[in-house]
C-alpha cells in the first residue's frame with residue numbers, strides 16, 4: 180500500500196510521541212525560572228482559540244505560597260469531611276509541596292454571543308496540554324492535576340477567581356527525580372472508524 184509517511188520520522192513527531200507525565204511527587208527543583216516560565220507560556224498560548232477570546236489565564240504558585248496553600252487545603256479538607264483520616268489530611272497538606280512550581284490554568288468563560296462555552300473550555304484544555312509539551316521539550320517534567328481543590332468554591336476564592344472563571348488544571352512543573360514509567364497507550368486502530376454516506 181502506498182503511503183505518505185516519510186521513511187525517517189521528523190524529530191517533532193518523535194517529541195510528540197515521547198510525551199508523558201512525570202508524577203508531581205517525582206518532581207523537584209530547579210523549577211523553570213521566570214524567563215523560562217514565560218517562554219513556556221509563549222508556546223502554551225499558541226492554541227486554537229475560536230474568536231480569539233483568549234479564554235484563559237495563568238496563576239503561578241511557588242515557594243512558600245505552595246506550603247501555605249497546603250495548610251489551608253488540609254484545614255478545608257477536614258471542613259469538607261470531618262471524618263477524613265490522617266493520610267487524607269496529609270495528602271492535602273502536601274498537594275502543592277512536591278513540584279517547585281504549579282501553574283494554575285484558569286478558564287475565563289461566561290456569556291458570549293458567538294462562541295459556545297464548550298469551545299472556550301476546550302481551548303483552555305489545549306493550553307494545559309501545550310504547556311505540558313513545552314515543559315518536556317525544555318527537559319522539565321510536568322503533570323496536569325485537578326482533584327477536589329480544582330472545584331472547591333473556597334479554594335477558588337483564595338486563588339482570586341472571578342465570576343465565570345474555572346480552574347482547568349494545576350500544572351505541576353519541575354525537574355524529574357527519575358525517569359517516569361511508560362504506560363500502555365490506546366491503539367488508534369481501535370478508535371478510528373469511517374463514515375460512509
Ligand SMILES: Cc1cc2nc3c(=O)[nH]c(=O)nc-3n(C[C@H](O)[C@H](O)[C@H](O)COP(=O)(O)O)c2cc1C
Nearest residue numbers: 198199200201202322323324325326327347348362
Ligand atoms: C483534566 C485532567 C485532570 C487530571 N487530574 C488528575 C488528578 O487529579 N490526579 C491524577 O492522578 N491524575 C490526573 N490526571 C491525569 C494525569 O495528568 C496524567 O495524564 C496521568 O498521570 C498519566 O500520565 P500520562 O499523561 O503520561 O498519560 C488528570 C488529567 C486531566 C486531563
